[in-house]
Amino acid sequence: MTRLIAAPPAKENAVADAFPTTSGVLAMANLRAQIEGQEREAVAGRLTVIGQAGLIALIALRGHVLGCIADYDRAEALAEQLARNAPSDPDAFLARARTRAMFHRFSHALTDLDSAQRHGANPRTVNAERAAIFQAIGQYEQALTIYNEAVKRRPDFNSFGDLATLHAERGQIAAAENCFTESRKRYRGASPIPLAQLDFKRAQMWIAHHNLQRAHMWLDAALHRLPQYAPAQGHLAEVEAALGETDSAIARLRPLASSSDDPDYASQLARILGAVGRFDEASEWRDRAAARYDELLEKKLERFADHAAEFWLEAGADPHRALWLAEKNLEVRPTRRACELVARATHPVMVHARADLTTSML
Amino acid sequence: MSDHGSGPRALADPTVDIADMFVFPSPERSGALVLVLNVFPFAGPTARFSDVVDYRFRIRPVSVAARRARASFGVSDKEYTFSCRFAATAAGNGSHVVQEGACSAPNGETVSFRVNDDAGIKGKTLRVFAGKRMDPFFFDGPAVLQSVATRSLAFTKPGTSTVFHQNVLSIVIEFEVLTMFSIGDGPLFAVVGETATAGAPTNRLERFGRPDVKNVVMFPQDFDPLNRDLELREQYNQEDAFALGPAYLAAYHSRMNANLAFWDRLDGKIDWPLDADGGHPLTELLLADFMVVDVSKPFADDSFFEIERMMLKGTPHKTCGGRALDADCMGTFMTVFVNGGNGARISHGIDGPAVTASRTFPYLVPPEPNPPKPKRPALAPSKEGAHP
Numbered sequence: 001m002t003r004l005i006a007a008p009p010a011k012e013n014a015v016a017d018a019f020p021t022t023s024g025v026l027a028m029a030n031l032r033a034q035i036e037g038q039e040r041e042a043v044a045g046r047l048t049v050i051g052q053a054g055l056i057a058l059i060a061l062r063g064h065v066l067g068c069i070a071d072y073d074r075a076e077a078l079a080e081q082l083a084r085n086a087p088s089d090p091d092a093f094l095a096r097a098r099t100r101a102m103f104h105r106f107s108h109a110l111t112d113l114d115s116a117q118r119h120g121a122n123p124r125t126v127n128a129e130r131a132a133i134f135q136a137i138g139q140y141e142q143a144l145t146i147y148n149e150a151v152k153r154r155p156d157f158n159s160f161g162d163l164a165t166l167h168a169e170r171g172q173i174a175a176a177e178n179c180f181t182e183s184r185k186r187y188r189g190a191s192p193i194p195l196a197q198l199d200f201k202r203a204q205m206w207i208a209h210h211n212l213q214r215a216h217m218w219l220d221a222a223l224h225r226l227p228q229y230a231p232a233q234g235h236l237a238e239v240e241a242a243l244g245e246t247d248s249a250i251a252r253l254r255p256l257a258s259s260s261d262d263p264d265y266a267s268q269l270a271r272i273l274g275a276v277g278r279f280d281e282a283s284e285w286r287d288r289a290a291a292r293y294d295e296l297l298e299k300k301l302e303r304f305a306d307h308a309a310e311f312w313l314e315a316g317a318d319p320h321r322a323l324w325l326a327e328k329n330l331e332v333r334p335t336r337r338a339c340e341l342v343a344r345a346t347h348p349v350m351v352h353a354r355a356d357l358t359t360s361m362l
Numbered sequence: 363m364s365d366h367g368s369g370p371r372a373l374a375d376p377t378v379d380i381a382d383m384f385v386f387p388s389p390e391r392s393g394a395l396v397l398v399l400n401v402f403p404f405a406g407p408t409a410r411f412s413d414v415v416d417y418r419f420r421i422r423p424v425s426v427a428a429r430r431a432r433a434s435f436g437v438s439d440k441e442y443t444f445s446c447r448f449a450a451t452a453a454g455n456g457s458h459v460v461q462e463g464a465c466s467a468p469n470g471e472t473v474s475f476r477v478n479d480d481a482g483i484k485g486k487t488l489r490v491f492a493g494k495r496m497d498p499f500f501f502d503g504p505a506v507l508q509s510v511a512t513r514s515l516a517f518t519k520p521g522t523s524t525v526f527h528q529n530v531l532s533i534v535i536e537f538e539v540l541t542m543f544s545i546g547d548g549p550l551f552a553v554v555g556e557t558a559t560a561g562a563p564t565n566r567l568e569r570f571g572r573p574d575v576k577n578v579v580m581f582p583q584d585f586d587p588l589n590r591d592l593e594l595r596e597q598y599n600q601e602d603a604f605a606l607g608p609a610y611l612a613a614y615h616s617r618m619n620a621n622l623a624f625w626d627r628l629d630g631k632i633d634w635p636l637d638a639d640g641g642h643p644l645t646e647l648l649l650a651d652f653m654v655v656d657v658s659k660p661f662a663d664d665s666f667f668e669i670e671r672m673m674l675k676g677t678p679h680k681t682c683g684g685r686a687l688d689a690d691c692m693g694t695f696m697t698v699f700v701n702g703g704n705g706a707r708i709s710h711g712i713d714g715p716a717v718t719a720s721r722t723f724p725y726l727v728p729p730e731p732n733p734p735k736p737k738r739p740a741l742a743p744s745k746e747g748a749h750p
Binding site: 020021022023025026027029030032033034035036037038040041046047048054122123124188189190191194 | 367371373374375376377378402403404405406407408409410412413414415450503504507522524526528529557559560561565567591600
C-alpha cells in the first residue's frame with residue numbers, strides 16, 4: 001500500500017446507505033457451510049465440473065475475505081487437478097485461468113482462456129475473464145472495450161463494478177465514482193460480500209488518490225457489512241495510521257497479524273510500530289513478516305513480488321531487494337502502479353549509491 | 363436439480379437459493395395443508411437463514427380457465443401470504459448457534475420459533491418448523507445434461523442423485539385451511555415460494571412454482587433460436603409468477619417452446635405438435651409457474667401435476683394435485699415432456715428419496731448427522747457437465 005496523505009473531509013456518508021444485507025457473521029458462517037456441503041459432494045465424485053469450478057471460486061472467495069493464503073493455495077491446487085481430470089471441459093479451463101490469474105500467472109491464464117473458448121465456453125464469459133487480466137497487466141484499452149460492451153449489453157451490478165475498478169485504476173476518478181454509484185444502485189441480493197468488495201475497491205481508489213476521509217468512509221461501509229473482511233481491516237488500519245490514529249490502527253492489525261498467514265498484516269504492523277518508536281515490537285513483527293515473505297517468494301515469486309517489494313522498501317529496510325522485486329513485478333504486470341513501485345524502490349537505492357560514492361571519494 | 367442453483371445469484375448466495383417447494387395435505391390432521399420451502403442446497407453444519415430475507419409463500423385462489431391444448435388457469439387478485447423472518451443475532455458458536463425466527467400468517471397470527479427445534483412450534487391456527495433437514499429431492503441431474511449434450515435420453519438404472527444424503531434448510535408450515543382462507547375462495551389455490559429482500563424496497567430474489575422448470579425447461583440454451591447466449595433464469599427468478607412482465611415474455615416463450623420441443627423429440631415421435639406460431643402446448647401452462655392444489659380433493663400417489671394433466675386431457679381432476687415429499691415428480695415431468703403420457707413412464711433410475719419422508723410433523727427427515735469430513739485437497743473425478 002502506498003503512503004497516505006490526509007485530504008479534506010468528504011461530504012458523502014456511505015454508511016448511511018440503508019440497503020440491507022445479511023449479517024456479516026451469518027454470511028461467513030454460510031460461506032463456510034456452503035463450502036463444506038459442496039466439498040462432501042466433490043469428494044464423493046458427485047459434483048459436476050461446473051460445480052467443482054464453483055467450489056473453487058468459493059474457496060478463493062473465502063481466502064480473499066479472510067486474508068487466507070492457504071485457501072488461495074487450495075483453490076489453485078483444486079483448479080490444477082480439475083483441469084487434469086476434465087481436460088476437454090471449458091469450465092475446468094475457466095476455473096484454472098481464474099486461479100492462475102489470482103497468482104499473477106497471467107500468460108498461463110490467458111492460454112487457459114483460449115483453451116476454454118476452443119472447447120466451447122461462451123465467448124462473453126471468456127472475454128470477461130480476459131478483461132480482468134488485461135486490466136491487471138495494464139492493457140487498459142482492451143479491457144475497456146470489453147467492459148463497455150458488457151455495460152451496454154447488461155447494465156448491472158457486476159458490469160458497472162468492473163468498469164468502475166478500471167476507471168479507478170486509470171485515475172479517472174469522476175468516471176469511476178459514477179460507475180461505483182451505478183453499480184451499487186443495481187445490487188439485487190442479500191449477501192453482504194459483493195457490496196463489501198465493491199466498497200473496498202472504492203476505498204482503494206481513494207487511498208491511491210490520497211483522500212483518506214473518503215477511503216475511511218468506504219472502508220467503514222465495507223466493514224459495517226462484513227466485519228471479518230481482512231483486507232478492509234488492513235487498509236483501514238493503514239488509513240488510521242496515516243490520520244494519526246495509531247493506537248486504533250495497531251489494535252486493528254494485531255489480531256490479523258497474529259492469525260493470518262498473509263505477511264502483509266505483520267508488515268504493516270511492524271511499520272506502524274516502528275513509526276511510533278516501539279522498535280522492539282516492530283522488529284519482532286518485521287522478522288515474522290520477512291520469514292513468511294521468504295517462504296512465499298520461494299514458491300510464488302510472481303504473486304507476492306509487489307507486496308514483498310513494499311515490505312522491503314519500508315519495514316523490511318532492504319531497498320536493493322525491494323527494487324529487484326519491484327522490477328520482477330513490473331515484468332509480470334507493466335501497470336502504472338508497478339511503475340510507481342519501481343520508481344519508489346529506485347530512489348533509496350540511488351541515495352545509498354550516491355552516499356557510497358561520496359564516502360569513497362572522501 | 364429441482365431448483366438448486368437456478369442462476370448466478372442463487373449459486374452465489376445459498377440463503378436465497380430455493381431448492382424446492384412442496385404442498386400437500388397433512389398426513390396427521392384432516393383439513394390441514396402443509397407448505398414446505400427448502401433453501402440452501404448442500405447446507406454444511408454452520409448454515410443459517412439470512413436475517414434480511416423474507417422467506418414467503420404467496421397463495422392465490424385460481425380456477426380452470428381452459429382445457430386441452432390451451433389449458434390455463436384464471437388467477438384471482440386476492441392473495442394470502444405466509445412470511446418467515448429470521449434474526450441476525452444468535453447465541454452459541456459454530457454449528458451450535460441458535461437462531462430465532464417468526465412466521466406471520468395471512469389470518470394475522472404470528473408465531474415465534476427457534477431454528478432446529480425438531481418439534482417446531484404450535485400456534486392457534488398453524489404449526490411451524492424451520493431448520494436443517496435432509497434434502498428430499500431425487501433426480502439424475504447429470505443424466506439430463508448428458509441428454510442435452512447427446513440429444514438422446516441418457517437415464518440409467520440406477521441413476522445418480524446429486525443431492526443424495528445432502529442437507530437443506532427447511533421451512534415447514536401446517537395450517538387448517540378453514541382458518542386461513544375466506545369462505546368462497548378455493549378449492550383451487552396456486553402456491554409460489556419466494557425469497558425476497560425484506561423491508562422497502564423489496565426485491566424478489568428467487569421464486570419457485572414447479573420443480574425443474576428453470577433447471578430443465580429453461581436452462582439449455584442451444585435450442586433457443588432467439589437468445590442462445592442469454593442466461594434467462596436470473597431474470598425469470600425476479601418475475602412475479604402471477605404477473606409476468608412484458609420485457610422478457612418473448613424470450614421466455616422462445617426458450618420454453620424450443621426446449622420443450624427438444625424433450626418431445628427424444629422418443630423419436632412428436633406428442634406435442636407445435637401450433638402455427640411454433641408455440642408448444644405446455645408453454646403457457648408452465649409459464650404460469652405456480653403449484654396448484656385442490657383442498658377439496660384427496661391425496662394420491664400420482665397427485666403431482668395431476669390437475670394440469672387432466673386439464674390437458676379435457677377431463678376433471680381427481681386428486682389434490684400439489685406435491686408430496688416422496689413423489690417422483692421428475693419421473694412424471696419427464697414422461698409428460700417426452701411422450702405426453704402416450705407411452706411407458708420415463709424412469710430416471712431413482713425411485714425415491716434417500717430416506718422416506720416421515721408421517722409426523724415436520725415430515726422431512728432429520729439432517730444427515732455428522733457428515734463425513736472430506737479429505738483435502740483431492741477432488742474426485744466427476745460426471746462432466748454443467749450445473750442443472
